Amino acid sequence: MSVAANPLFSVDPAQALRQTLLHGLQNGRWAPGERLPTERELCERYGVGRSALRRVLREFKASGFIEQTVGSGTYVAERVRERLPPRPSAASAISPAELMEARLLFEPLLVDLIVSKATAADFEALEECCRQGEAAPTLAEFEHWDGALHQRLAEATHNAFFVSVFQLATEARERGEWGLLKQKSVTPERRARYQQEHRALVQALKQRDADTARQRLAEHLANVRLNLLGRV
Incomplete structure (x- = not known):
């Protein structure tokens, strides 16, 4: 059963994905300049649709967290640590x-x-x-x-x-x-x-x-x- 088809699921996939990727950047899961997994890999890993993923990536690009190159992929911005919000608590790690x-x-x-x-x-x-x-x-x-x-x-x-x-x-x-x-x-x-x-x-x-x-x-x-x- 898909997430969309299950009436038990009310969590906003884009919001949950946004928090997860943000925590990953804050915790150094991906270093500045590192290439992120492909859209297909991210969708499969986190169980979200491509439209939700692309919405989050557009927001991250506008915030200066990532850079996207046609034909090459999505990369963590070199100055990402200057632009990220503070880590919220020890639980985020x-x-x-x-x-x-x-x-x-x-x-x-x-x-x-x-x-x-x-x-x-x-x-x-x-x-x-x-x-x-x-x-x-x-x-x-x-x-x-x-x-x-x-x-x-x-x-x-x-x-x-x-x-x-x-x-x-x-x-x-x-x-x-x-x-x-x-x-x-x-x-x-x-x-x-x-x-x-x-x-x-x-x-x-x-x-x-x-x-x-x-x-x-x-x-x-x-x-x-x-x-x-x-x-x-």
Whole structure:
């Protein structure tokens, strides 16, 4: 199913691509004078149409970020670093692959604290995230409540360090590249599976069953990484 045909997708492809390419230039993914991938390669890599890509490239050319030569290609402008806006935050340097790698190691560590410290209000907040995610009419809204649920997991530890670390993960999820990958990877069937996994995780936590909750969380994150990046 294409992105355009899926009613779950409401993220603007051009806006998401703009943010992703901008972060790439800011982080030095492409050096001044370096040739960018072809239009076909960029469209395939980020799952966007050629019209959206060309609109972004026109904006970048007008801003002095890139230069285009007929018959040769698109190149990063030599003085691009003078013209780029400031990097917004540390989260901009975190790739989706790095984020998922860290989450697979980090989030299961929260379980013991949640089981021992979470209150009835914490569990109700987790349940509310599940309900809102299931009712969300668009992928963007589902993604919001998906992120909110995982943030609530950190808050249920009642540990300020874990909460602050997870806020960085939340910022990284809000970047354009994450949204593009979600567009390409999330189908209605996968979304339904994520919702079931969320419910199963919350149920195990409410039962104070740390071993089962840890296993369910690890399996959920592994499924997300497989669907998002194509590897476990």
